[in-house]
Structures are given as C-alpha cells and as structure tokens.
Amino acid sequence: MRLKSVYDRLYSEYGRQKWWPADHPFEVMIGAILTQNTAWTNVERALDNLKAANALSADSIINVKHNALAKWLRPSGYFNIKAQRLKDFCTWYVEQGAYKQLKHKHSVALREKLLSVKGIGPETADDILLYAFSRKVFVIDAYTRRIFSRLGKVSAEEKYDVLRLMFEKELSAETVKMYNEYHALIVRHGKEVCKTRPVCGGCCLRTICKRQGVKG
DNA sequence: ACCCAGGGTCATA
DNA sequence: TATGACCATGGG
Numbered sequence: 303m304r305l306k307s308v309y310d311r312l313y314s315e316y317g318r319q320k321w322w323p324a325d326h327p328f329e330v331m332i333g334a335i336l337t338q339n340t341a342w343t344n345v346e347r348a349l350d351n352l353k354a355a356n357a358l359s360a361d362s363i364i365n366v367k368h369n370a371l372a373k374w375l376r377p378s379g380y381f382n383i384k385a386q387r388l389k390d391f392c393t394w395y396v397e398q399g400a401y402k403q404l405k406h407k408h409s410v411a412l413r414e415k416l417l418s419v420k421g422i423g424p425e426t427a428d429d430i431l432l433y434a435f436s437r438k439v440f441v442i443d444a445y446t447r448r449i450f451s452r453l454g455k456v457s458a459e460e461k462y463d464v465l466r467l468m469f470e471k472e473l474s475a476e477t478v479k480m481y482n483e484y485h486a487l488i489v490r491h492g493k494e495v496c497k498t499r500p501v502c503g504g505c506c507l508r509t510i511c512k513r514q515g516v517k518g
Numbered sequence: 519a520c521c522c523a524g525g526g527t528c529a530t531a
Numbered sequence: 532t533a534t535g536a537c538c539a540t541g542g543g
Contacts, residue, residue, distance in 0.1 A: 344542090379539040381538095420526090
C-alpha cells in the first residue's frame with residue numbers, strides 16, 4: 303500500500319480542503335498553538351476574540367496583560383497555559399526578526415528554532431513549517447497514527463520523528479502543496495469517518511483497510 | 519455523566 | 532526511556 307494511493311483516494315472522496323484557514327502566516331502560527339489538544343471550533347472563537355480586540359499581532363500579545371489575554375483565549379481551553387505560550391512565542395518571534403527574517407532560514411534550522419520555544423512541540427512546529435512557511439514537512443497527528451495503523455502501514459505507538467521521516471521519504475517526489483493537502487485530508491477523514499469510538503469500515507479506504515469492523 | 523478534540527511540559531522511577 | 536498528572540472549554 304502506497305501513501306500516494308491513499309492520498310488519491312482521499313482527494314477523490316473529499317476534494318480540496320483549503321488549509322490552513324487564516325488570513326496571514328502569523329495567524330497560522332497562533333492557531334497552531336491554540337489548537338493543541340483542542341477542537342478547532344473553539345480555537346476560532348478565541349481567534350475571533352483576538353481580532354475583535356485588534357490584538358492578533360505579536361506586539362499586542364507581548365504587551366497585553368496576562369489576564370486580558372487569558373480572557374480572550376478562554377473558549378480554546380487551557381487558557382492560562384496558552385496565554386503564556388503565546389507570549390513566549392511572540393517574544394521569540396520578534397527577537398528573531400519576525401517572518402521577514404525567519405523565512406530565509408533552512409527548514410531544518412527553522413524547525414530546531416521553533417522546537418526551542420517552550421510550548422512548541424513536534425506537531426505544532428511542523429504545522430507552522432508547512433502551513434505558515436510552506437516547507438515540505440509532513441505533519442504527524444493523532445489522526446495520522448489512527449488511520450495508518452488501521453491500514454496496517456505503521457504502529458500507532460511509533461515515535462513522532464520516525465513516522466515523519468517515513469512519510470517524507472516515501473513522499474519525497476511530491477510537492478509542498480501535496481503535503482498541505484494530504485494532512486488536511488487526513489484530518490477531514492479522521493473527523494468524519496475514522497473516529498475512535500465507531501467501528502471502522504465502509505469508508506473510501508475500505509478496500510485497503512486491514513481492520514474492517516475493528517474498534518479503536 | 520462521560521469522552522474527546524488539529525499537544526506539550528514536567529515530575530517521577 | 533517511559534509512564535502519569537496536569538492543563539480547561541465546548542460539543543456529542
């Protein structure tokens with residue numbers, strides 16, 4: 303089973319996903335932090351609060367008081383931790399010279415820089431690399447583990463970078479646009495039909511899925 | 519009432 | 532290295 307053939311099936315089923323929903327790269331970065339273990343609909347409310355307060359900028363987030371920021375972030379959950387993470391990230395972002403400077407860095411170096419910021423782990427860093435900086439990095443998330451372990455392609459417990467490198471090696475001939483679309487399709491499929499609780503089966507991947515009728 | 523969501527950090531063994 | 536606790540809102 304090829305990763306490209308799974309992509310083709312998902313694309314045929316769902317079409318273009320138009321990710322990441324944001325007006326600017328900076329909004330992608332903030333959304334990537336806010337969506338950690340949180341439903342996107344809740345993140346949208348927090349982003350709307352920031353926009354309504356004219357506070358969706360690095361300078362605003364750095365200068366506003368913690369309690370005010372946390373209040374805007376409340377719908378996205380973990381609001382105290384996320385307020386601190388946004389402040390830490392924005393401080394680093396301004397120190398680094400913002401998008402203008404960061405965009406010149408090589409992907410490997412930029413990834414290491416992002417990972418050095420407290421509150422940014424592998425998946426958030428890769429969301430930012432792919433969707434804010436258009437780098438050819440494959441994002442591994444819970445849906446990726448679930449879907450491809452059901453297909454018999456990987457172990458769901460495999461380490462993040464092992465999975466990422468496996469995907470990037472097999473998809474080395476593809477484009478950034480394809481990586482963008484693939485991850486979005488994985489999330490779409492995961493949310494829509496490959497959830498944890500219902501039994502697996504009957505979807506557009508049925509003819510290559512080894513776990514028809516299996517839970518988990 | 520319970521489970522989960524577009525994770526990550528920290529303490530402990 | 533590898534578990535577990537913790538963070539917290541909103542929808543199903």
